[in-house]
Each structure stands twice: as structure tokens, then as C-alpha cells.
Amino acid sequence: MxxxxxxxxxxxxxxxxxxxxxxxxxxxxxxxxxxxxxxxxxxxxxxxxxxxxxxxxxxxxxxxxxxxxxxxxxxxxxxxxxxxxxxxxxxxxxxxxxxxxxxxxxxxxxxxxxxxxxxxxxxxxxxxxDGLFTGSSSDRRRFLDRLVLSLDPEHGRRAADFEKAMRGRNRLLSEPRPDARWLDALETQMAELGVAMALARRELVGLLADIVEASRDEGPFPSSSMTLSGFLDDRLDRPAYEIEEEYAALLRDGRFRDAAAGRTLDGPHRVDLLIRHREKSMDAARCSTGEQKALLVGMILAHAGLVAGMxxxxxxxxxxxxxxxxxxxxxxxxxxxxxxxxxxxxxxxxxxxxxxxxxxxxxxxxxxxxxxxx
Known part of the structure; x- marks a missing residue:
């Protein structure tokens, strides 16, 4: 123990x-x-x-x-x-x-x-x-990042540094003639930090899935399936440097679009955690209040077990x-x-x-x- x-x-x-x-x-x-x-x-x-x-x-x-x-x-x-x-x-x-x-x-x-x-x-x-499943994607990202932080102490610092670099990029893009070299530097930093964040989240979700699968028949709490959506979906199973290059290119090619939007439209800050009730094959948001509470309790217990094991x-x-x-x-x-x-x-x-x-x-x-x- x-x-x-x-x-x-x-x-x-x-x-x-x-x-x-x-x-x-x-x-x-x-x-x-x-x-x-x-x-x-x-x-x-x-x-x-x-x-x-x-x-x-x-x-x-x-x-x-x-x-x-x-x-x-x-x-x-x-x-x-x-x-x-x-x-x-x-x-x-x-x-x-x-x-x-x-x-x-x-x-x-x-x-x-x-x-x-x-x-x-x-x-x-x-x-x-309790409103995690029906709330905003930002609520689920905060929930996910808190779970990651319990296993990866550097995750919080990476997220803070990414946000700082992104704010700097957004400010530059709001200028009439932004410095392209400074944009390149910020986008390179965002790519390194953003991909590290995405991979840490992906690893956490995979580890949790293993824990949930191993304990599916233990007790009355339903099991959940979790997937990530919104940032390089299905393209994270490659060497990190390749993913960083792809994300940096997305940022570079999206400068005019992001400048018009006034914000960065691609990145780990757009990710959503999608959760389903496995036994019912139903989105958690559609489950009853009692089922949602039981799903959430099961997820927290699985995560606590993962922290203890690791x-x-x-x-x-x-x-x-x-x-x-x-x-x-x-x-x-x-x-x-x-x-x-x-x-x-x-x-x-x-x-x-x-x-x-x-x-x-x-x-x-x-x-x-x-x-x-x-």
C-alpha cells in the first residue's frame, strides 16, 4: 500500500x-x-x-x-x-x-x-x-490540467509560460506592422510549450483509461471514457519535434486570421475533454444528475489511485x-x-x-x- x-x-x-x-x-x-x-x-x-x-x-x-x-x-x-x-x-x-x-x-x-x-x-x-459535463470547455480544461499537475509538477509552469507567450503574440498581431522575427520567436516558444502541454494531457488521459479499465467491475461507480478534441486531433502520436514544427507552421500561416479575430485560434488552449458513460455508451452531459455525480466520483478515485501508484x-x-x-x-x-x-x-x-x-x-x-x- x-x-x-x-x-x-x-x-x-x-x-x-x-x-x-x-x-x-x-x-x-x-x-x-x-x-x-x-x-x-x-x-x-x-x-x-x-x-x-x-x-x-x-x-x-x-x-x-x-x-x-x-x-x-x-x-x-x-x-x-x-x-x-x-x-x-x-x-x-x-x-x-x-x-x-x-x-x-x-x-x-x-x-x-x-x-x-x-x-x-x-x-x-x-x-x-458537478456541472463539469454540461459546463464550458474551459472548465473541463482546468479540471484536466489540475489532474495533470498532480503527476507532472512542471505542467503548471508550462501552461503559464504558454499563456504569456500567446498574449505577447496577440499584442504583436494587433500592431500595424508586427516584427516578423519576434513573431517567429514567440511562435517557436508557443510550439514547444503547447506540444509539451498536449502530450502531458494525452498521457494522463491514457493512464486514466488504463486505471478505469482495470477497475470496471469494482463497485457501483460507472466507468468513463475520455478523449481530447480541439488541437491536432489524432496527430500527436509522433516525435515531439515534428508536432512542434506543424504547430509553429499553423501559427505562422494563421497570423492574418488571428489578427482579424484578435486572438489565437489554434492551440492547447482550445482543447476540450470529452467524457462518456461507458456502460451506457452515452455522453456524460446527457446522463442523469446521479449518474453524473457517480461518474465524477469514479474519475476522481481513479485519478487518486493513479497518483498513489505513480x-x-x-x-x-x-x-x-x-x-x-x-x-x-x-x-x-x-x-x-x-x-x-x-x-x-x-x-x-x-x-x-x-x-x-x-x-x-x-x-x-x-x-x-x-x-x-x-
Whole structure:
């Protein structure tokens, strides 16, 4: 079984509705119950800040600090992580503009928040993701890239650099007489980064497909089939340099068209993740609400298993309002699957009875108006 990464201590200061809170935990799962608006998801969001990015809500950092607080917010965690015990502190400083955050590991300032991926991986499922199948392609791309980032720590940096190069190209194309040599340089950079992004996504989808196929007969969750569409479809099974040359040529030949459109029309930023219910051979968007929830849970569990298998360390799972739309049988199966993964999970719900099947495997805490008891 993969090593169980465990959060043993969690402290928040001026985070959302928490002025100050300190939790001592053990290696059991954590269940947070309470009324809507009590602060359950806020605590989950704090844990999600133990990974790169803007957390499970993708909020601006300035909006995360408690209303009326004099400075920023802070999250502190002591964990038994992928490289042993480590103390993690992250947050924003007084006077920051909300566009960046600081990170300290064992009291030492880290060079980048990407260093968090050396110590733990965090995977989450939230109610806002319930509309993944019927929502926009950009929502599915963000979902896909988050899955890739859990396995490939460089993916986020490549995506950010691609966006920066693309913005530079778009600005140049808006000029009356853009510098062709500078365009060539930007398009070469976009080709290298864009193809690397596309190949990483393609690899992730293939690996997930293998996991889903291997577990099709395990439990009540339906299996999904996933394909990518929108960028060099069916032409990625070649040496990377050939694909880069083709994409660079597409960009070069499309300059006038892109200038007229005011944006770049070809690239990995146009990709969509297409998902189908395998057993029913039906697009996920056409499935019932309960089937969509079960499909999404199955995908997240498959991805968590992939992370555990490839890194040797089970991820921290954040499952917000996870019991919604799941019947008793699927709830029990979900808890068993979480145990089988070998990781620590944080779960929320309004009804404590929904988590009865966990028994002593979980620590149940009650959340009320920024206070945590239990």
C-alpha cells in the first residue's frame, strides 16, 4: 500500500470566517458536519492551499482573508509527507496586492509554491464540479490540467509560460506592422510549450483509461471514457519535434486570421475533454444528475489511485458535500474505496448520519460559525 501522507496539525489565521483555529489530527479521515455556511468548505479550501495555485475555489488571495482582518491570511500544517515530516506555512502578508503568496517549509522561505508537490499531492471534488459535463470547455480544461499537475509538477509552469507567450503574440498581431522575427520567436516558444502541454494531457488521459479499465467491475461507480478534441486531433502520436514544427507552421500561416479575430485560434488552449458513460455508451452531459455525480466520483478515485501508484504516496483527498446524490450503497462503497487508496480524506456534509458507514475510520467534527468541536 502507498505511504499515507497525513496532516497531523492544521492552524488557520484570518482565513475566511476563521479568526483563529487550531486542529490536532491523527491518521484517520476527517469528517466535517454542520449547517450550510458554517465554514466547512472554508476549512477544506485551507487544506487545498497546501498545493500550488489558488485553491479549490480559485479565489483571488485578497478575497480569502477574513473580512475586517488587518493583514492577509495564513495556513500552517504539520504533515508526515512524501519526504518525511515537514512544517508548511503559507499565506499572504500585510499590504500584499492579493496576486501572490508566500511559502515556508520548516521555517525556510521556499523558492516557489511548486515545492509543495515534493511533500504532498492534494486532489479535490467540490459541488461546483458537478456541472463539469454540461459546463464550458474551459472548465473541463482546468479540471484536466489540475489532474495533470498532480503527476507532472512542471505542467503548471508550462501552461503559464504558454499563456504569456500567446498574449505577447496577440499584442504583436494587433500592431500595424508586427516584427516578423519576434513573431517567429514567440511562435517557436508557443510550439514547444503547447506540444509539451498536449502530450502531458494525452498521457494522463491514457493512464486514466488504463486505471478505469482495470477497475470496471469494482463497485457501483460507472466507468468513463475520455478523449481530447480541439488541437491536432489524432496527430500527436509522433516525435515531439515534428508536432512542434506543424504547430509553429499553423501559427505562422494563421497570423492574418488571428489578427482579424484578435486572438489565437489554434492551440492547447482550445482543447476540450470529452467524457462518456461507458456502460451506457452515452455522453456524460446527457446522463442523469446521479449518474453524473457517480461518474465524477469514479474519475476522481481513479485519478487518486493513479497518483498513489505513480508517486508511491497516496494523495490527500478533499471531498466536499460528497454524499449528495449518492445512495446508501454508493456511500459505503465510496468509503471503502477511499480506504483502499490508503490516503487521508477530508469530507463534508450537513448530516452526520450520512457518514455512519465510516465508523471508527474517521474523526467526526462539528463546524459552527467558525468554531470546530469534536
Amino acid at each position: 502507498p505511504h499515507k501522507v497525513t496532516i497531523y496539525s492544521l492552524k488557520l489565521h484570518d482565513f475566511r470566517n476563521y479568526a483563529s483555529v487550531a486542529l490536532g489530527l491523527d491518521d484517520r479521515h476527517v469528517v466535517l458536519t454542520g449547517a450550510n455556511g458554517a465554514g466547512k468548505t472554508n476549512l477544506m479550501e485551507a487544506v487545498s492551499f497546501l498545493s500550488p495555485g489558488r485553491g479549490l475555489r480559485r479565489a483571488a488571495y485578497a478575497d480569502v482573508a477574513r473580512e475586517g482582518a488587518a493583514g492577509g491570511f495564513s495556513v500552517f500544517a504539520a504533515i508526515d509527507g512524501m519526504q518525511g515530516e515537514v512544517e508548511i506555512g503559507t499565506g499572504t502578508d500585510t499590504g500584499e496586492d492579493g496576486q501572490s503568496r508566500r511559502l515556508r517549509l520548516n521555517g525556510t522561505t521556499a523558492r516557489s509554491v511548486d515545492e509543495l508537490l515534493d511533500h504532498l499531492r492534494v486532489v479535490w471534488l467540490t459541488p461546483s464540479m 508517486t508511491g504516496h497516496a494523495p490527500i483527498l478533499l471531498l466536499d458535500e460528497i454524499t449528495a446524490h449518492l445512495d446508501e450503497g454508493r456511500r459505503a462503497a465510496l468509503f471503502d474505496r477511499i480506504d483502499a487508496l490508503g490516503g487521508q480524506a477530508f469530507m463534508t456534509g450537513t448530516d452526520r448520519a450520512m457518514f455512519a458507514a465510516l465508523g471508527e475510520r474517521a474523526r467526526l467534527l462539528t463546524v459552527e460559525n467558525g468554531r470546530i468541536e469534536g
